[in-house]
Amino acid sequence: MLGFLGEAVRNYRTTGAIAPSSRSLARSMTSNLDVLEGPRRFLEVGSGTGAFTRHILAGMEDGDRLDAVEISEAFAGDLEENLLAPYRRANPEQVVQVHQCPIEEARLDGPYHAVVCGLPFNNFPLSVTQKIFDIMLGALAGGGWLTYFEYVGMRPLKAPFVGKGGRNTLRDHGDYLSKLEREHNGRRSLIKVNIPPAWSVHLQAVPVN
């Protein structure tokens, strides 16, 4: 199994973490999936070594589909070899696929009933974050859920080390993500058992009027 830390050191901007997410965070990130009626389509963005993918697969049934999008060639190869290929062999009535590319370039096959996103948005320029949220929200079926996570206190922690421009970007990210939560009936859960602790944030497809 591929070392997460090695890939994080090589590509910290896109990996944005030093360890895979915990099971507690994975449970929270996938908590909306069970209530959806089948057949369901799931999109996972930024699968890494599969911390959330395992939980998505555990709840899948015949007729369901999972598209996992992962920018890192190493992570995508690891995911296919160790998780998706064996799962596919055991569950031929389900479609599970990894797309090795940035989500901005993925050929998606939606609409999706749920999107589970593990991207490190605080490492991205705001325009990239906005573009990615537009893609993910645009790919959701009516009533579907988009769930992402962010580490607790990450923006204030980074602020002293990133210069004025970086601080403005962090502040703009905070404002943008808060706006999304207001517009999409957002709710968040604190997950203490994770390195570091994190918020899972759930957004609904249909904006609240």
Ligand SMILES: C[S@@+](CC[C@H](N)C(=O)[O-])C[C@H]1O[C@@H](n2cnc3c(N)ncnc32)[C@H](O)[C@@H]1O
């Ligand atoms: C914080 S890690 C999360 C990995 C895994 N979901 C977890 O929680 O342990 C972020 C992942 O997003 C991937 N990633 C970053 N930018 C991406 C993009 N634009 N499109 C797809 N994947 C991306 C990284 O390679 C990395 O695997």
